[in-house]
Amino acid sequence: MAAFGSKTDLDRTRDYRERVIILGSGWAGYTLCQQLDHKKYQVVIVSPRSYFVFTPLLASTSVGTLEFRTALEPIRNRRNKASFIQGWADNVDLYNKTVTIEEAVVDPNQGLALTGSRHEGKDQSQLQTENASKSKSGQLFDLRYDKLIIGVGCYNQTFGVPGVIQHANFLKDVGDARKIRKRLLECFETAALPTTPDNVRRQILHFAVVGGGPTGIEFSAELHDLIHEDMARIYPGLIKFTKITVFDVSPNVLSQFDSKLAKFASDHFARSGIDIRTSRRIQSLSPGLPDVDPHLQSARLGLTLQVKGEPDEGIGMCIWSTGLMMNPFIQQALSEIRRFPPNEVIFKSKVEDAQKVDWHIMQDPKTGSIVTNDRLRVLITPDGPHGAMKAHLRDVFAIGDCSVIENKQYPATAQVASQKAIWLARRLNRQDLHTTRFAFNNMGIMAYIGNWRAIVDGAKGVGNVSGRTAWVLWRGAYLAKSISWRNRILIPMYWFLNWAFGRDISRF
């Protein structure tokens, strides 16, 4: 039985090129893979998803303004020359330069936001037994690298609020968008049933968004458009029951934006009837509606949101978007190195005998992110009292939301991730990493706020803009940034069709 077939294939097709393994297929990993010179490197991308998600368009797909696949680029396509392994990086041996991969082709949670470790609740000995059996079944296997790029991204932060992981909807991957679209339309269809009483209608058509960052705001705006452009015509009798509320723990929403723009957005929301409730703390999310007979079938769809110091809120759906949590992979697979990797480290300070101490990867004390230098190489430091010593790994890089550059405060955005990826790909292609250092070039931020209006903050040559002009910029920017010609044609086509004929509300 010739097992490990295509590992041999990978070795055979390598042709003296260095093998670059990229972990992750998000803005960091996918961009890098697209930019690397495949004549110089054998690129292997390892990711549990078979596609890249163009995240700024997810909110649009979640209400049907765009079809789901317009926000996706498959990793495998006719042009991409990289090899792809659909799996999780389970462990990295930085000493022997191998990655342990767990295949993830048939995964029921594919395409959904990650909220907790895959290995939650298993102790070390359970994990070892499990891994031994997975190795035997060919589910777990090792792959050697010459260069490793870590771009595994972050998980969704839930702050441990009870019920959120189980009952909230997230908006980080295309499966999330699909779940939201389905649930939204289910709420309307249930409200339309002859047996649904008005007090249930009022609650299940109340949509709560937790988190007033760009994702939460754009989703609320898209939902408002769906309700007022389409649902108003399709379910005219139900519109009086609909409501959108944005909750945020801080005193303002859109704190990343200039305060005038944030105020413009808040005022626009107020005029559109979207309720923004700031300085609110969510305490729990549970199934069922307050003050409604729990046996009533239509009430079973509803949820109860407990807000500190306020009466319980009956809602139909809760979109949770309160930021990022460090990827447990960093802690589980990377925190320990112990032996000093051979021929791999360039010292930043003198070491008497690097072999005598145990080493670990540097992590940001606040967020737990991997710390890199400004050439994006991962930094390591010895355990214990040797804290002043520091070195970096020559062939291991970290980019995207799972990493920070030492002493720099760049935001965890797609823009930073893709700039890092492009910079690193150029350096590797030209082999001139030693001559230059990465610096972030802020191109501005933007958010859609509904009703064909947007806000744009600090865009090059434009500055701060709000309203319809900003909306034109917003659409233009996302169209220009779309990666494939397929999507550049489909996106405006769907914008036109859904404007002309309305959004498709079939559920399946």
Next chain:
Amino acid sequence: MAAFGSKTDLDRTRDYRERVIILGSGWAGYTLCQQLDHKKYQVVIVSPRSYFVFTPLLASTSVGTLEFRTALEPIRNRRNKASFIQGWADNVDLYNKTVTIEEAVVDPNQGLALTGSRHEGKDQSQLQTENASKSKSGQLFDLRYDKLIIGVGCYNQTFGVPGVIQHANFLKDVGDARKIRKRLLECFETAALPTTPDNVRRQILHFAVVGGGPTGIEFSAELHDLIHEDMARIYPGLIKFTKITVFDVSPNVLSQFDSKLAKFASDHFARSGIDIRTSRRIQSLSPGLPDVDPHLQSARLGLTLQVKGEPDEGIGMCIWSTGLMMNPFIQQALSEIRRFPPNEVIFKSKVEDAQKVDWHIMQDPKTGSIVTNDRLRVLITPDGPHGAMKAHLRDVFAIGDCSVIENKQYPATAQVASQKAIWLARRLNRQDLHTTRFAFNNMGIMAYIGNWRAIVDGAKGVGNVSGRTAWVLWRGAYLAKSISWRNRILIPMYWFLNWAFGRDISRF
């Protein structure tokens, strides 16, 4: 608590119109709903699905030639004036003219082919207890009709072959198409894993199609195109392992077609490398591969097809398309009437005292279909020895695959269903049912056979055509028959994009 809100809404918006309840949203029900004059009738469509499926394009969507929604039309849209209740018709009281509806908004099996009764394995008393509780929770409710149109369609026939319901893929609804697309790509991605041995690759890339009718043949053709146009470029190393086999119990495939056309299709398949194995009986379908270590993860995806008198066949997927089975609704909800419905029946033969005998709906003895007269009115007949008596229900019609016309042999096709629906809608709109009788006008049949070739049998003004010309007719016909402008624009757009850039193989 104002329960049963929109039933009141329905009553309020009725405005002295007759209420027509349509059961089903397929070719029969959806077409009728589109054609009825909403000024004359209050139309209420009851269906477990929120959309109509343009079935001829399903095979294309299952391999990604078209996006799923191009084969769908949502029942609710900006223009449709009919009311819609998403639910199952659970019972019909023909005496009191009411339908009992069970709501089905949140149904995990939504969009999947039906293979067995929802009430399978429950006895009468269990059903009664369940229904009492469902009525209390508002899940079950009654709705009065003036006219009832039964267009509930058929289920998928599995002939009780063990393992088919559990492990085969069907192709009757959009959820089926999505499952197939995902599974197909999973088979390729699993085969591409470094730990998948060649003997497993050869089996999980073997796709079996059971049933050589138009659906099975068109699916095989589309799959062949996917493999040779896209997979050959995306997974060049795997193509040598792929195989498609069509099994049929009869000695020929495409028996609906002229024998020369069927032979053309078979020869074309043979040249394309698709194996047609006729006169084969499938005995079972079970998980796992023959002669492969069952602990091997990649082998777990595979299935074993047991063919009578042949060695077991290891396959990656089995598409099951062996025809139709009568909808259990007919037996469960319609077979008994007992009391003779008042003012509702026009006699075909003299009855001494219709109230003294028990009546039942006439069913075709072979298929179990509802028998109608050639005005599509449902026929009834008394139980027991009064068999010569016969009558028809004035206000109850049956159309589509669940019905046959007495002494007529029309095929169970979309064409017959939509012609019946259009004819009936015209008669009801003009109120001239008594002046005319339905007759089927055969417009010909067609099937795609892969590699940009098709066969067309008996099309008006064209006759029998095969090859590229037939392919042009095939595409033209489906484009012309597409219902909405949205889809008439999107379908050629996707045809072009997938030809130019390849099909999208992202899985989620």
